[in-house]
Amino acid sequence: ARWVYAFGGGGADGDASMKNLLGGKGANLAEMSALGLPVPPGFTITTEACVHYYANGKQYPAELAEQVKTGLAKIEEITGKTFGDVANPLLVSVRSGARASMPGMMDTVLNLGLNDETVEGLAKLSGDRRFAYDSYRRFIQMYSNVVLNLEHHMFEEILDDHKDRLDVHVDTGLTADDWAAVIKDYKAAVRDQLGKPFPQDAQEQLWGAVGAVFASWMNDRAKFYRRMHDIPESWGTAVNVQSMVFGNMGDTSATGVAFTRNPSNGDNRLYGEFLINAQGEDVVAGIRTPQSLTKAAREEMGDTAPSMEEAMPEVFAQFKSVVETLERHYRDMQDIEFTVEQGKLYMLQTRNGKRTAKAALKVAVDMAAEGVISKEEAVGRVEPASLDQLLHPTIDPTAHRDVIAVGLPASPGAATGKIVFDSDAAEKAAAAGEAVILVREETSPEDIHGMHAARGIITARGGMTSHAAVVARGMGRACVSGAGDVAIFEKEGLFRVRGREFKAGEIITIDGSTGEILAGAPKMIEPELTGDFATLMGWADQVRRLKVRANAETPLDAKTARQFGAEGIGLCRTEHMFFDDTRIAAVREMILADDEKGRRAALAKIAPFQKADFVELFTIMEGLPVTIRLLDPPLHEFLPHTEEDVEAVAAATGLDAAKLLRRAKELHETNPMLGHRGCRLGVSYPEIYEMQVRAILEAACEIAKSGKAAPVPEIMHPLVAKGEEMKYLRDLTDRVAKAVLEEQGVDLKYTVGTMIELPRAALRAGDLAANAEFFSFGTNDLTQTTFGISRDDAGKFLNAYIDKGIFEKDPFVSLDQDGVGDLIRIAADRGRAARPDVKLGICGEHGGDPASIAFCETVGLDYVSCSPYRVPIARLAAAQAAL
Ligand code: ADP
Ligand code: MG
Ligand code: MG
Incomplete structure (x- = not known):
């Protein structure tokens, strides 16, 4: 069987249609290669190999080793370098890539193939010792973390100690000799932790990394992400082995990420960030502040650091044309990763970019207007469930705001409802047509049904990426997380906040866009349903x-x-009209009546209300x-149940408490769902x-x-x-x-x-x-x-x-x-x-x-x-x- 597909050197064994086999990343690397775009050569180990691996007690397919060898030989031929060679070493990245993109969920190792000897070869070849050592220390850190399962912070601490010692504040301030010292300490730490040295053999490194990528398919992050997005475990991940290019070779080198359009609002303008003299994850890691891609964006942001357009105009011009080619080719907004090595551009990834609902609408409508896609395709481009993000009310800015606490703005939209403290209660209340706000210390997967039922969610603990925040955003529910001032007393059915007390059933409001929690129900503004939204919905209606x-x-x-x-x-549930305060007394009177005559008398009181409801x-x-x-629900649902409630109702309505209680007991059913309800009421009480x-x-x-x-x-x-x-x-x-x-x-x-x-x-x-x-x-x-x-x-x-x-x-x-x-x-x-x-x-x-x-x-x-x-x-x- 075939487990390995090559790409690079102006061609590829696979293409973009082969995502199931090659994963999204591998399929698109192949496609870009075949388009003649500058892609560092490499090969993809298929998702089927991963499936095989898990189905066979974590054994690789028998032919895999041979096919990987052939794949490596091909990269060596194209690059003219040799894997593990001391004088002219080929370095590779080992990258995960499943069918569906799972950003940041699985692991990648860069600079693989470096060891104490090849690092000297790299130094000589590049004429840059500092660069070579910088790459090596990155590799040790990443490999130790991803493959050897050592803690990241151990290395951070070592690096910080050196920085303190040298009194420098940024990584770029370290010299070649400084990095050499850091590397020595890194290796000592690894030996200390594992009782054996950091692996020096390139082949051993490679297979260690392949195994780690397969293993990362089963890590908790990946499992959770799959569950949230309905991605089957059975798909497996592919592994991409690709020759390294270096964005960290000085001031003519850089690395960056770009979207062909703005992913938050859909504007048709190149959007992204880059860093000079940096590698891989530096842009997203937040160690240094990235720079804008375009001059216009830099000016808008008021940045002083030059944009890519200004710092490297020639490469930028080439990049812009590549990016336009990609968007035209894929006919959708692209999310792109690239690196510039000493003035030469390399494309490392492209995929259809994730976007907010607002951006999805705008991109779809714009692309149809540009003639890139048809109206029908535009209709197909927007995830229906994502519209939820746009359809929720916001609090009227002129309304009085009784803010009782502020947490994190974890999921946008505003929502008002009754306080509930557990998910079952939330679900019950929602099923009865009530709006509720679920208030929890924090949420876990067991709360999904309650979160789904609630209009909004508050958690006292947890950040922007806590379970509550992630799930709420996925569901389009408003959420305020990490509201630390809210002290929840679940047993007592209340929470206290800044000296005030709120009980279950009281009305509160949350603003998931600001993180505010408010008492009561301030006036809301309905969402805007014009513009792109209206256009797309119009097209949908035609279809x-x-x-x-x-x-x-x-x-x-x-x-x-x-x-x-x-x-x-399609469904007007009349019982909801019965629950209204003004008529529940007559409803109860009807239920308590001893005979048809009594029931008719009570029904006569309800009739005008019902008629008025329908007129409206x-x-x-x-x-x-x-x-x-x-009428559908069993009659006992209209009666009070506890003795306390019975007394309260009796006092308020003048109905006889003993009779109420007796009738409630009579109406009690063992299995109300299958009991005296629905048209059975109509048959027995026409x-x-x-x-x-x-x-x-x-x-x-x-x-x-x-x-x-x-x-x-x-x-x-x-x-x-x-x-x-x-x-x-x-x-x-x-x-x-x-x-x-x-x-x-x-x-x-x-x-x-x-x-x-x-x-x-x-x-x-x-x-x-x-x-x-x-x-x-x-x-x-x-x-x-x-x-x-x-x-x-x-x-x-x-x-x-x-x-x-x-x-x-x-x-x-x-x-x-x-x-x-x-x-x-x-x-x-x-x-x-x-x-x-x-x-x-x-x-x-x-x-x-x-x-x-x-x-x-x-x-x-x-x-x-x-x-x-x-x-x-x-x-x-x-x-x-x-x-
Ligand atoms: P993720 O799926 O988490 O984005 P990637 O496999 O895309 O992980 O790798 C992360 C980053 O590593 C990329 O954005 C790129 O900057 C860098 N990278 C990966 N492969 C190479 C390579 N062959 N040469 C240079 N940089 C690379
Ligand atoms: Mg990536
Ligand atoms: Mg029903």
């Missing part, structure tokens, strides 16, 4: 077939949804379809659904009569399992509707349908379709009932399933396309067979998840419905699914 609706019941949510381009409401919603939606789900249907139609008639666009109510019955159930509910709905329309003298269209959330409903969809004009797949419950897993309890064991590879993803976040997906396919087919024009949609969490939306496109659903803030994400994902 997509799926309609996008929102899950909304409050006027605010409905307005937000429309602003974001929702084409209707229909008004906002201006004739767009609105799917209203009739008067509840009758009231709701009446309220919906009276509201619709009122709007129609006022001359405004007539609403299209879609009345939805939850948790239906049987055809007979659906027929009963259909008849109930039609009977009430007919009465209302006659009373009102209005001819109005409405439809009746069901949520599909039980496997039986999916299997018998044909029976349901006889009386249902639409299905909405309630995939939250359908996932629960298909797996027999309760979403509220899954947190305790789901991580083990994900860790063990049994679940690839949380099925409540991304639809289980095989199992739950099969039920959806079956239901769609059987539903359409019985009623060809049955309207099909999906509501619930999955309606806003791009992978799930792609699935909905393949099944041919009519629409997806998601939370208001995810509407643009869904619009873009739907467009990409249709491309």
Whole structure:
């Protein structure tokens, strides 16, 4: 088998299309070589070799040694140098490079091949002893750290001691002899730590570094990064062995990084930094302050140090043209690493640059305008989930700010919500439609579901790269980390900060862009939805077939949804209207009633509120379809549970405390998820659904009569399992509707349908379709009932399933396309067979998840419905699914 692919000398064995085999870095080095760009020659050991290595008890493939030898010989031929040769030594870098770029996650070793003898050869060849020793000490330090697992700071301390002794402050202040002294101490330290000398044999060094790169695929950083970005462990990493070029050979040498456009705002201007007389990581390491690439950028920054354009104009001109070639060739913004050795330019890496959502939009829209890519390609270029970063409100700068603490601005956006202290509570509250801020000492992977459920996250400990910060940014959640003044007393359910106390349930606000934590809910400004955003969304809308609706019941949510381009409401959960303070008393009275007469009397009190809610919603939606789900949760959810709560409610409402408690106990269910809920309420207490249907139609008639666009109510019955159930509910709905329309003298269209959330409903969809004009797949419950897993309890064991590879993803976040997906396919087919024009949609969490939306496109659903803030994400994902 072939494990090694060469590049350099104006050609290559591989190309950019071979990322899976050669890794991103190796494939692009090959591509650049073949384009005739100046790339130091080298070879790539394939990702398959890494996979083989791990599958065979960390043994290299048998043919590898021979193929590496051939690869080295080729580099030697092109460079005219010899690996391990004392007089004319070839030095190489050993670089990791997986399929997906994992910046900084894995290890690289530079200057490999140096030892006590070759360093003298390098000194003679270059005529620069200082350079040779500088390279050697870098190599010892890097190799010791990456391959021999010695602590970095041990070497830093030795170097600092020398600097103190010599009274110099920058590395460039050390002479050749100074470096020689440092090297002596470095080697002594290595021998001291390991009980054996620093390896002098070049071959031993090479294989040590290859092994370390493979090992770095399994280090904790890399594992964590993979989990965050859904990168499978099975991919493995490639290893690139490449002849060294030296940016540290004096003032005509340099090293740098560049983006062809600005990665934070997308401006079409070369962006980057470089350092004269430096090597590799110096630019990012922050030891010296890097200089600008262009004169314009230098002037803008007010820097005094000359830009690359000014310091080395000829190389810069060549560099600029290479960079333009690369962007044109790859048809995307490039992230580039380069080195200049004594006035000669070398390209060391190129890849499609990572960028903020804002930059992604601008680059995509600009490139389409420049004619580099098509509009469809532009639509495909923006990661739908990343729009989240742009869609969050910010605090109105004129609002009063009661700042209670300041932490680190870990993830942008502002969020208001109730304080919760643990992730399960966050998830529960969010499922009940509440906005919460999760407040934790620090977060761990066990908190992912809580962070996902929360609008914002505060941690008392941890920095900008803490778990909380990294995960929050990935999810687009606002986050303030390291708010050290916040003292959390989780057991007591409160935190104290600067002499004030905040309890669970109190409202606070965080500004993830400034790090501020504020009491209360200051006024927010909605995000800008114009410019590039509007342009790209317009293109997306031209492409997509799926309609996008929102899950909304409050006027605010409905307005937000429309602003974001929702084409209707896919799920209005009426129980949220029942919880409102002004009507919960009547709801409880209804639950406490001993008979139908009592229930009807209480329902009559609720009816006007319900009607007013619908009038408001229909008004906002201006004739767009609105799917209203009739009462769904078990009635006990409306009753107080603890004795304290019962007394408080009794005192406040004049209801009888003993009766309240008795009824709460009666209604208690062992397994409420599968209990007296959904349309089962409508079957046992038809008067509840009758009231709701009446309220919906009276509201619709009122709007129609006022001359405004007539609403299209879609009345939805939850948790239906049987055809007979659906027929009963259909008849109930039609009977009430007919009465209302006659009373009102209005001819109005409405439809009746069901949520599909039980496997039986999916299997018998044909029976349901006889009386249902639409299905909405309630995939939250359908996932629960298909797996027999309760979403509220899954947190305790789901991580083990994900860790063990049994679940690839949380099925409540991304639809289980095989199992739950099969039920959806079956239901769609059987539903359409019985009623060809049955309207099909999906509501619930999955309606806003791009992978799930792609699935909905393949099944041919009519629409997806998601939370208001995810509407643009869904619009873009739907467009990409249709491309
Ligand atoms: P990462 O994936 O972490 O960016 P790289 O393999 O790209 O690691 O190496 C880091 C840096 O080392 C590069 O940016 C480059 O400056 C330097 N480097 C790597 N290989 C060579 C080489 N052959 N010659 C000179 N510098 C190199
Ligand atoms: Mg790199
Ligand atoms: Mg449900």
